[in-house]
Amino acid sequence: MAFDYVKKVRICEVGLRDGIQNEKGAILTVEDKVELLRGMIDAGYKVIEVGSFMHPVKVPQMANTDEVYKAMQAYDIPDDVELRALIPNKRGVDRAVACGCKKVKLNVSASLGHNLANLNRTPAESVAGFAEAVDAAKSNGLEISGSISMAYGSPWDDDIPIDEVKKIIEAYMAVGITEISLSDASGMAYPSQVYNICTEVRKAYPDNTWWLHFHNTRGLAIANIIAGMQAGMNQFDGSLSGVGGCPFVPGAAGNVATEDVIHCLDEMGVETGIDNDKVIALSRRMVEMIGHAADGYVLKAGQSKDLKLPLPVRQPKK
Amino acid sequence: MAFDYVKKVRICEVGLRDGIQNEKGAILTVEDKVELLRGMIDAGYKVIEVGSFMHPVKVPQMANTDEVYKAMQAYDIPDDVELRALIPNKRGVDRAVACGCKKVKLNVSASLGHNLANLNRTPAESVAGFAEAVDAAKSNGLEISGSISMAYGSPWDDDIPIDEVKKIIEAYMAVGITEISLSDASGMAYPSQVYNICTEVRKAYPDNTWWLHFHNTRGLAIANIIAGMQAGMNQFDGSLSGVGGCPFVPGAAGNVATEDVIHCLDEMGVETGIDNDKVIALSRRMVEMIGHAADGYVLKAGQSKDLKLPLPVRQPKK
Numbered sequence: 001m002a003f004d005y006v007k008k009v010r011i012c013e014v015g016l017r018d019g020i021q022n023e024k025g026a027i028l029t030v031e032d033k034v035e036l037l038r039g040m041i042d043a044g045y046k047v048i049e050v051g052s053f054m055h056p057v058k059v060p061q062m063a064n065t066d067e068v069y070k071a072m073q074a075y076d077i078p079d080d081v082e083l084r085a086l087i088p089n090k091r092g093v094d095r096a097v098a099c100g101c102k103k104v105k106l107n108v109s110a111s112l113g114h115n116l117a118n119l120n121r122t123p124a125e126s127v128a129g130f131a132e133a134v135d136a137a138k139s140n141g142l143e144i145s146g147s148i149s150m151a152y153g154s155p156w157d158d159d160i161p162i163d164e165v166k167k168i169i170e171a172y173m174a175v176g177i178t179e180i181s182l183s184d185a186s187g188m189a190y191p192s193q194v195y196n197i198c199t200e201v202r203k204a205y206p207d208n209t210w211w212l213h214f215h216n217t218r219g220l221a222i223a224n225i226i227a228g229m230q231a232g233m234n235q236f237d238g239s240l241s242g243v244g245g246c247p248f249v250p251g252a253a254g255n256v257a258t259e260d261v262i263h264c265l266d267e268m269g270v271e272t273g274i275d276n277d278k279v280i281a282l283s284r285r286m287v288e289m290i291g292h293a294a295d296g297y298v299l300k301a302g303q304s305k306d307l308k309l310p311l312p313v314r315q316p317k318k
Numbered sequence: 319m320a321f322d323y324v325k326k327v328r329i330c331e332v333g334l335r336d337g338i339q340n341e342k343g344a345i346l347t348v349e350d351k352v353e354l355l356r357g358m359i360d361a362g363y364k365v366i367e368v369g370s371f372m373h374p375v376k377v378p379q380m381a382n383t384d385e386v387y388k389a390m391q392a393y394d395i396p397d398d399v400e401l402r403a404l405i406p407n408k409r410g411v412d413r414a415v416a417c418g419c420k421k422v423k424l425n426v427s428a429s430l431g432h433n434l435a436n437l438n439r440t441p442a443e444s445v446a447g448f449a450e451a452v453d454a455a456k457s458n459g460l461e462i463s464g465s466i467s468m469a470y471g472s473p474w475d476d477d478i479p480i481d482e483v484k485k486i487i488e489a490y491m492a493v494g495i496t497e498i499s500l501s502d503a504s505g506m507a508y509p510s511q512v513y514n515i516c517t518e519v520r521k522a523y524p525d526n527t528w529w530l531h532f533h534n535t536r537g538l539a540i541a542n543i544i545a546g547m548q549a550g551m552n553q554f555d556g557s558l559s560g561v562g563g564c565p566f567v568p569g570a571a572g573n574v575a576t577e578d579v580i581h582c583l584d585e586m587g588v589e590t591g592i593d594n595d596k597v598i599a600l601s602r603r604m605v606e607m608i609g610h611a612a613d614g615y616v617l618k619a620g621q622s623k624d625l626k627l628p629l630p631v632r633q634p635k636k
Contacts (some may be wrong), residue, residue: 003513003548008616114625148375188622190585191544195321218622219534219578219615223541226509230321248627252619260537265510297537301570304506304536309431309473309566 005229015240026050043278052189113156127171147181153188187217191227198231221256242296258294322546333558361596370404431474445489465499470507505535509545516549539574560599560614575614
């Protein structure tokens with residue numbers, strides 16, 4: 001037996017997109033988001049999901065995404081920082097181009113049941129329909145990536161065979177997308193499965209770039225990340241303070257907290273390039289902005305390195 | 319790279335001891351505890367920590383432990399079920415003998431600072447002092463085991479070198495104890511460390527029996543359990559509903575929830591012999607008895623296998 005894992009990873013901060021998109025309380029203002037984004041860049045993040053170009057009435061928290069991108073143009077953003085947005089289709093590309101967003105991401109559900117219910121199409125058929133968006137992105141010089149939600153299971157399916165996930169990956173590759181996120185919005189992934197899926201897709205499509213996105217719905221997100229790292233994966237999403245729920249189980253935990261992930265990686269000697277003290281401060285700001293605590297651990301318990309009690313001096317025996 | 323792990327594990331339920339020992343609310347009655355114990359045996363647990371023989375004024379939740387053991391004698395307990403109690407010293411053995419408890423466990427902190435502060439002795443000196451208790455246990459036909467708390471780090475120490483942990487293990491072995499629990503009450507363990515420590519002690523002391531006890535203080539308990547399983551460990555503690563706090567960080571999470579652990583193991587195809595549906599029902603009773611929710615996930619989110627939405631039928635194209 002061995003315990004090998006990658007020693008350098010990239011973390012994408014998704015708190016401003018998947019984290020807050022379903023928050024029912026205070027809408028984060030452009031100023032709030034700019035404050036957090038500047039803090040993230042200062043903390044060392046190189047990949048940040050800024051928001052999404054969905055219908056503003058359907059997702060009010062994301063309605064000011066265009067304005068956030070425009071506001072960020074006032075600041076000096078290092079060339080190696082990627083500010084990503086989720087888009088539903090070609091209209092999302094148009095909005096991205098108009099506001100200066102240079103990297104977009106499409107999404108499809110791996111669940112046949114989920115996709116049939118929403119769109120009356122198989123997942124691979126939906127991805128084939130993304131060709132127009134991909135062409136528009138590329139002709140405008142935008143980078144474009146894709147994600148596959150419920151890649152590890154869904155409430156609609158007894159099981160999602162790896163071959164079905166591979167069909168979706170191949171559909172993405174057929175329209176020219178090779179940067180792909182395998183996402184567990186339903187919180188059903190478990191470590192041995194993650195290891196097996198990641199090993200399989202890395203072997204089958206060695207030139208693709210991969211992201212893993214885990215929710216901590218059943219307490220397994222960090223175990224899943226480590227299983228992914230044991231399979232050689234090196235890009236993971238996290239959400240400040242753990243904000244973001246499980247869409248299928250009201251009240252259950254959602255996104256894994258970025259500061260919990262980085263705390264574990266710091267302890268394991270894995271390089272992230274991100275200063276977790278700064279992430280923790282940003283998570284506290286996020287909690288203030290959304291008006292309630294989320295499910296992260298380190299915000300409550302502190303980092304192990306910060307837990308220090310004075311060492312007593314041994315007294316002489318009497 | 320590989321993802322190998324043991325495929326059969328034993329779970330010890332510690333909710334009635336480490337779980338509730340610091341609960342400040344309702345004291346669990348003998349009847350409450352007997353109800354949970356009988357439920358645990360019915361669910362398939364083979365190892366259960368019933369309570370402790372500490373000073374009743376210092377730990378009121380444990381004051382009725384003797385009565386619980388006596389009350390359990392009214393029931394048919396299978397021979398392969400071990401009802402364990404924590405003891406501080408030889409007086410604990412005397413109480414165990416008097417009430418029919420057949421398996422006891424000693425504990426020492428691996429933290430030099432912690433042990434000096436409490437007892438003005440090194441951990442190994444404390445363990446050497448257990449000889450009287452071990453002799454009393456063995457001469458009365460009791461099994462006796464030992465645990466080492468803070469084996470992975472403590473708030474008092476920058477680091478706890480593995481050689482210090484090995485000295486404590488050897489002190490236990492010198493007094494005749496070879497069943498040893500490596501415990502993380504401070505919630506500072508992390509997966510690569512767990513793998514390394516477990517690999518090292520299994521190699522150095524191949525005839526010992528090991529338990530691992532993790533708190534979920536920083537969200538890493540299940541990742542640590544899996545790392546332990548990857549190092550060949552096969553005995554782990556869990557606490558119904560996750561009851562039990564972190565003694566050093568008020569408000570932080572404590573013991574890992576047994577039902578969360580078994581849910582993960584079930585998904586990974588690991589045999590526990592325990593029916594998690596029954597564990598979940600017991601956790602709900604525990605929450606009723608203590609009067610507040612604990613930090614477990616599956617009680618809120620449900621098991622993945624129970625999350626089923628109806629699969630829609632594909633509609634013909636128009």
